[in-house]
Amino acid sequence: MGPICLSKPSIPWLGIVWNSDKRGKNDGSLTDENGVHVYFQCKPNCGSFVQPSKVQRCKTIAQAIQTKWEKANALTDRYKSDSKSSYCATERIAMKDDDPKAKMIELVGMDEVADYQLHSSIITAELSYQNIVGVGEVNASFQTVETLDLNHNCIQSTDDVYSILQAFPSLQYLILNNNPIHSSLSTFPIRSTLVTLALSSTTLHFNSVIPLIASLPCLRNLYMSNNGMKDEAMQSPNSASLLQTLDLSSNSISQWSVLRNLSSLSSLRSLYVGDNPFKSSLSFSFPHIHSLDISHICIGSFAEMKEILSHFPSLEELEMRGNPWYDSDGQSREVDAM
Numbered sequence: 001m002g003p004i005c006l007s008k009p010s011i012p013w014l015g016i017v018w019n020s021d022k023r024g025k026n027d028g029s030l031t032d033e034n035g036v037h038v039y040f041q042c043k044p045n046c047g048s049f050v051q052p053s054k055v056q057r058c059k060t061i062a063q064a065i066q067t068k069w070e071k072a073n074a075l076t077d078r079y080k081s082d083s084k085s086s087y088c089a090t091e092r093i094a095m096k097d098d099d100p101k102a103k104m105i106e107l108v109g110m111d112e113v114a115d116y117q118l119h120s121s122i123i124t125a126e127l128s129y130q131n132i133v134g135v136g137e138v139n140a141s142f143q144t145v146e147t148l149d150l151n152h153n154c155i156q157s158t159d160d161v162y163s164i165l166q167a168f169p170s171l172q173y174l175i176l177n178n179n180p181i182h183s184s185l186s187t188f189p190i191r192s193t194l195v196t197l198a199l200s201s202t203t204l205h206f207n208s209v210i211p212l213i214a215s216l217p218c219l220r221n222l223y224m225s226n227n228g229m230k231d232e233a234m235q236s237p238n239s240a241s242l243l244q245t246l247d248l249s250s251n252s253i254s255q256w257s258v259l260r261n262l263s264s265l266s267s268l269r270s271l272y273v274g275d276n277p278f279k280s281s282l283s284f285s286f287p288h289i290h291s292l293d294i295s296h297i298c299i300g301s302f303a304e305m306k307e308i309l310s311h312f313p314s315l316e317e318l319e320m321r322g323n324p325w326y327d328s329d330g331q332s333r334e335v336d337a338m
Contacts, residue, residue, distance in 0.1 A: 013049045019180045021045040050220040058154060060136025061164065062126045069142075128152050134160060140165045147173040150174070154181040158186075158204075158212055165192045165216075177201050177223075183208035191213070196221040203227055206234045206248070213237045221245040225272070229253060236261040243268055249293065250275040256282040263287070274319065296322035 012042050018024045021043060028040035028047040040047065058175045059067075122142055128151035145168050147231065149322060155161070155176055165171060173196045181202040194216050199209065215217060228249040237243060244267055253259075253276040262268065271286065274295035289312050299305045299320070309315060 007018050012052060014052055014055055015040045016048040016050055016055075017042045018048065018219050023053050024048050044100045055301050056131050058133040060134050061125075061127065061132055061148075061167070062136030062138045062142070063327075064130045064132055065122065065142050065145075068125070068127075068140065069122065071152070071175045075205065110186040123147065125149065135163045143168060144170050146170050147175075149175040150179065151175050153177045155181055155184055155277070157184045158209070159184045161212065162186070162190060162215075165194060169193070172196065172218075174198070184202065192216050193218050194218065198223040200225040200247070205229050205232065207232065210237060213241060217242070219243060223247040224251075225275075226250040231255045231258050232256055234261055234319055236264055241265065245270040245272075247272040248276070249273060249295075252277065254279045255278050256284075274321075282308050282311050285313065287313055290314055293318075293319040294323070295319050299323040 015028060016024070017028075017040070024042070025047040026047045026049075027044045028042050029036050029038040029225065030031055030049070031037070039049075054217040059126060066316075079217070093182060115128065115278075118296070122145055124147040125142075125145050126149045128149055130150075130153055132150060132153040134155075148164070148168060148171055150164075155164075156179070158181065160178065161174075163182070164174065169191070171192065171194055174194055174213060175198040177198050177200045179202055183204060192215065195218055197212075197216070197219060199273075203223075203226055204224065206229060209222075209224075220242060222245065225247050226249075229248065229254075231254055245263075246262070246268060249272045253273070256278060257280065261275070263284055267289055268286070268288055270291040271289050274293045275296055278297045292307065292312055294316055299308070305323075309318070
């Protein structure tokens with residue numbers, strides 16, 4: 001951002017906008033004897049000024065994967081150069097020589113293992129806490145990634161999610177928990193094999209990801225806990241959706257009616273709605289749910305629990321920890337069982 005008026009001596013500073021007013025100290029302005037100096041604008045207590053040396057630079061997914069890949073190759077080269085790490089030459093042997101059905105196995109040394117690792121494709125990329133802000137130019141050798149963990153990064157919009165899915169055509173598991181993702185109006189035609197999408201602690205609401213779900217024909221598991229969802233009626237994904245697991249726990253849903261449209265999803269088998277402050281009664285059924293989590297939703301009596309469960313006729317597994325039950329004398333007793 002450049003020098004600021006209060007720095008002595010004058011040195012460059014960076015302006016930081018936080019997504020929480022508990023982390024910042026100002027609104028992008030500073031005051032001295034000459035008045036108010038505005039360097040950038042943000043909400044009160046969401047801004048900070050920091051020296052560049054104290055900031056970890058942002059990077060793309062492509063850069064983060066390349067860095068990890070290079071470190072792994074350097075480690076492989078080190079072991080390959082160590083004569084003590086090289087075992088005997090490749091040898092084919094059979095277990096139980098007297099058994100004509102015995103299968104041949106191959107003993108290989110470190111050289112063979114290292115060479116295989118060096119030229120094999122990356123299947124899993126764990127890139128949490130990397131200050132990642134976008135995709136970048138992904139090398140063709142990295143497009144085989146099936147599991148991508150981007151937990152606690154700086155992915156900012158659903159546009160970025162589409163870009164990730166386009167860059168990694170083999171992706172099956174995408175973890176985007178704890179990213180400041182907001183919903184955009186853009187949609188992109190993609191052909192994704194994604195099976196599991198984790199969007200917890202992102203502030204995204206269910207309805208805002210309906211277009212994204214519609215473009216993911218293989219999606220089976222969706223996790224959206226702790227996203228601040230309230231009593232907005234949830235739309236049902238298109239009839240072709242094969243969603244099987246939905247996690248809506250730790251939100252602020254107080255009305256069961258919010259979930260009514262989801263009851264028509266014939267593929268939905270697992271529903272997690274624990275840690276929501278439900279206050280209303282349930283007046284419709286989820287005929288296909290096999291696994292249900294209603295932990296910590298303040299069920300106060302056996303009769304109330306029985307009433308809720310009557311709307312899940314196919315239920316096989318139940319999690320209901322942390323619900324207070326009341327005896328006939330009015331004493332509270334917490335249930336801690338499945």
